[in-house]
Amino acid sequence: MxxxxxxxxxxxxxxxxxxxxxxxxxxxxxxxxxxxxxxxxxxxxxxxxxxxxxxxxxxxxxxxxxxxxxxxxxxxxxxxxxxxxxxxxVPAPCEYAGPGLCGGCDWQHASYEAQLRLKGEVVADQLRRLAKLDREVVVEEVGSPFGWRTRVQFAVDPDGSLGFRKHRSHEVVPVEECAIASSGVDEVGALARDWPGMETIEVIAATGSADRALVVTPKRGEQMPYVGADVKVSVLRGVSRHTHVSGVQRIHGRPYVREVAEGRTWRVSGSGFWQVHPAAPDVLTEAVLDFLKPEDGDVALDLYSGVGLFAAPLAEAVGESGAVLAVELDRQAVRDAAHNLGFVDDAEESAEFPWVDLVEGSVEDVIADTGYLPDHADVVVLDPPRAGAGRDVCVRIAGLTPRAVAYVACDPASLARDVAYFAEAGYELTELRAFDLFPMTRHVECVALLEPAQR
The missing domain is CATH 2.40.50.140 (Nucleic acid-binding proteins)
Structure with a gap:
């Protein structure tokens, strides 16, 4: 590592x-x-x-x-x-959805079929505007539109009640329940008590294990409260957004939860990034591998690799005659990825996948450094944050002449802009799948396949 x-x-x-x-x-x-x-x-x-x-x-x-x-x-x-x-x-199924109320859901007043259609139209519109591509987009349904969210961050109002902020506002709307929260979130019982002096309360309910966690973030100058819960739960202290410190502190229990996906168990620490829809890891991994079709001996890049969700199946596919370079900036995510990929006791080499190279650093810096980057890549996974990858990263990836790039995007505007950058560098959008992994909200997850343009 x-x-x-x-x-x-x-x-x-x-x-x-x-x-x-x-x-x-x-x-x-x-x-x-x-x-x-x-x-x-x-x-x-x-x-x-x-x-x-x-x-x-x-x-x-x-x-x-x-x-x-x-x-x-x-x-x-x-x-x-x-x-x-x-x-x-349709009548909004949640009493907190509507003008001046909770800003978390955007489309509860639309039938679910209409929601899928509207999201497809938005993705198509962004591709048309920013990438000059005219393409119909069908958003695929993934499970129930309710009870899916496994990680919920509640805001705390001045009286200590939990709720959600109004749209584009810091004002908190207290709630007694959340229609899109999973049953695992509900069973922790955070909504049943008050949290005076706290800034946010995040509830994490792992998929595939019984692990539950509460990330309690006090306001500056406030002390951690005693936390009792209806189920066994780890308690972590978060850091106020008003400070310049990041990370969480373990109070009791594990500092991580165990998530299950792809037939493997994944360690994800504190508020670390993991898909909030329980089906998302498997759905996205299947789409990425189907698009890339990695082969034995391939050189693969996993950029913005998080805790290693895509790096592990890539490593299995390319085998010991291949190579995988995984790059992630967040230090705790890198530590989790090292554990998940078989790096033992801070070792330089993975015991499970010796052909995986795990690098801590910004993708922008690492991809510009010839000391880390191979001369050529066969397949690339690109899973950037909401802001997208940007021109420099797209052009550098294209310069490695991969036969396929799988771009995982949670923002259609960033995706469309980066598709345009790839087009300038000689790569075209050949396939696109869109998944409704955030029902009732405006968000949609896409997986795009970019391949060398036919000349």
């Missing part, structure tokens, strides 16, 4: 509350247009774009402006009265 420079990421500053503007509270009657990227639909009022939440295409609604100034080119609004409803409209 390699460790180049010591890189520590400081906590991101807290986003300021948006300035509302002098149009806030104005009620306008609009005809609603297509869905936009962000959980809203686009309408027009006197030449100005209005991004309307809680509306559906084709509806006529009274929209109340929630953000906007008379000089702005667009406003944000909520549909507060439905004058002409879409056939796709």
């Amino acid at each position: 390699k460790r180049p420079a010591d890189r520590r990421r400081s906590a991101a500053p807290t986003a300021p509350e948006p300035s509302p503007g002098d149009a806030v509270g104005l009620r306008i009657e609009v005809e609603v247009g297509p869905p936009g990227h962000g959980g809203f639909c686009v309408a027009r009022h006197e030449g100005r774009a209005v991004f309307v939440r809680h509306a559906l295409p084709g509806e006529r609604v009274v929209a109340e402006v929630t953000e906007g100034d008379s000089k702005d080119s667009f406003w944000r609004a909520d549909a507060v009265e439905i004058l002409q409803a879409s056939e796709d409209r």
